[in-house]
Amino acid sequence: MEDANETDEDRFFKTFKSIIDSVVAEKEKTSKWAPRLKKFRAVVQFRFRLAENTYLLCHLVAKDGSFQLIRGPIDPYDLELGAAPEDLYNFTNHTYSTASMVLKKNVYGQRRLQLKKAGRHLVKLLTLSKILSV
């Protein structure tokens, strides 16, 4: 049996992990992306707002071509991305532009994409957004 006690957060984390694994695996097969993925080093914290009062924190550790998504917070991190999951989904499949993510508000009245330390790690942010893009 599937685990009937799985929470919304458990299911979302597994779906997001599946997204990261499949976009990375797809890009690894291309000669353009394979060396860039190997070179990319970053610790990125994601702060997902799943509901009014429900957040899920997880972090991606990218090092030597390995991309590990781990549940829970991390400190220190290079940058933090905060978003409602559906907004990030719409960003990665090009429904929302970067401008709309940065300037427009989400259903909770916050900016669709909230960033921390992005100024210091702009190159990492831009590379990550390209990696996640499908």
Add this chain to the structure above:
Amino acid sequence: MSALNTLAGEKLHAPFPSNLWATTFMNLLNTSKAYESAAKNWEGAMLFIIQADGGQALFDIGCWLDLWHGKCRGYKFWVSGQERPKSDYVLTGPEKNWMAMVDGKLDPIQGLMTGKFKLQGNMAMVMRQTTAAKVLLETALNFELDLVTPDVRDPKAKVLTFFDKNKKKVMIIDTHAHTFTVVQ
């Protein structure tokens, strides 16, 4: 198709799981211009799993659809304990969330992105084919989710016979041999 309510604007009624449900679903999908166009590049079978969560379903029940370039080429049913059919995608959620989706209270993509459902497989492909995934799931919204119920509520019983709302035999599960037969 006598068990189906086909009046315009009303939901279709077919027991789930049943051959009637699956053939009707396949027919809706295979005659949908919207699905044909949205899923023209889709390749890969999908297993939908309704997780037993204390509602009507005693076991996890799944429906496997062979989806290929805008058409559904076949189906299978699955219950927990059996070997899963080879699937490129597995969409799982508790019964209450499926009920909310077919009642129109939960948008399929939002449901996925808020953890009401879990999708595993090549997500890069799904994200490129969001419209196809949405149309596929929205086709299921044409139905009421009429889950079949067993004659006894003891999941450890060797043989369980499942009936529809009209007390017609729909499915028999041998829980020891992990086999099942869809009658209707």
